[in-house]
Amino acid sequence: MKGKIIIISAPSGCGKSTIIGEIMDRGNVELQFSVSATNRLPRKGETDGVNYYFLSTDDFLAKVAANEFVEFEEVYPGRFYGTLKSEIVRTIENGKNVVLDIDVKGGINVKKLFGDTAVTIFIMPPSVQALKERLINRGTDSPEVIKQRVEKAEYEISFAGEYDYTVVNDNLETAVDEVEKIIKDFIAK
Ligand code: ADP
Numbered sequence: 421m422k423g424k425i426i427i428i429s430a431p432s433g434c435g436k437s438t439i440i441g442e443i444m445d446r447g448n449v450e451l452q453f454s455v456s457a458t459n460r461l462p463r464k465g466e467t468d469g470v471n472y473y474f475l476s477t478d479d480f481l482a483k484v485a486a487n488e489f490v491e492f493e494e495v496y497p498g499r500f501y502g503t504l505k506s507e508i509v510r511t512i513e514n515g516k517n518v519v520l521d522i523d524v525k526g527g528i529n530v531k532k533l534f535g536d537t538a539v540t541i542f543i544m545p546p547s548v549q550a551l552k553e554r555l556i557n558r559g560t561d562s563p564e565v566i567k568q569r570v571e572k573a574e575y576e577i578s579f580a581g582e583y584d585y586t587v588v589n590d591n592l593e594t595a596v597d598e599v600e601k602i603i604k605d606f607i608a609k
């Protein structure tokens with residue numbers, strides 16, 4: 421049987437990475453993380469090949485030209501992110517499930533490409549103010565970057581209705597439980 425694709429999207433700072441990490445640590449569902457490529461710089465604690473493949477802009481655009489991406493987006497001005505074919509195609513052909521942490525447009529595009537093989541989950545912040553506070557507390561981005569991400573959040577939230585499921589990340593454990601259940605049910609279908 422082919423593996424399934426779990427697409428998780430949300431504005432930056434909503435807790436996507438935390439939720440995905442927690443579900444993978446629990447190990448109740450078998451999931452492989454799709455490592456995206458990006459031309460942004462690594463944050464403290466991020467590792468090349470684990471969190472992202474960190475590429476130069478030239479290398480990223482060379483992969484675009486070589487048709488190596490399932491999808492890619494300029495999520496922020498000058499900042500590219502893309503899902504590599506090599507990360508998902510072989511994985512699902514081998515019957516393994518793959519989880520994608522990607523932006524709203526990318527998520528909707530991947531769902532269009534893979535149809536019933538994919539489920540889309542939107543993680544909603546309790547409020548835009550809470551989102552801003554989380555980004556400040558995370559301490560990984562400059563005030564300018566935080567401003568840019570908060571400004572984009574309202575736009576991204578407007579896509580939530582196009583997702584199969586929406587989960588509010590207010591209490592982290594509750595959100596992790598909910599997302600885990602959606603994934604379990606989808607895989608069992
Ligand atoms: P994303 O991957 O969506 O950008 P992160 O997973 O990095 O977001 O989370 C952003 C920050 O918010 C992190 O510092 C994380 O520890 C914190 N966080 C995540 N979920 C919650 C929550 N439910 N309540 C409070 N803080 C949270």
Ligand code: 5GP
Nearest residue numbers: 432456492493495501502503521522523526
């Ligand atoms: P960050 O810089 O905070 O890691 O990610 C910024 C945004 O880019 C997030 O919304 C994240 O989900 C998105 N993103 C990460 N990888 C991909 C990808 O491969 N494709 C697309 N379209 N977006 C991605």
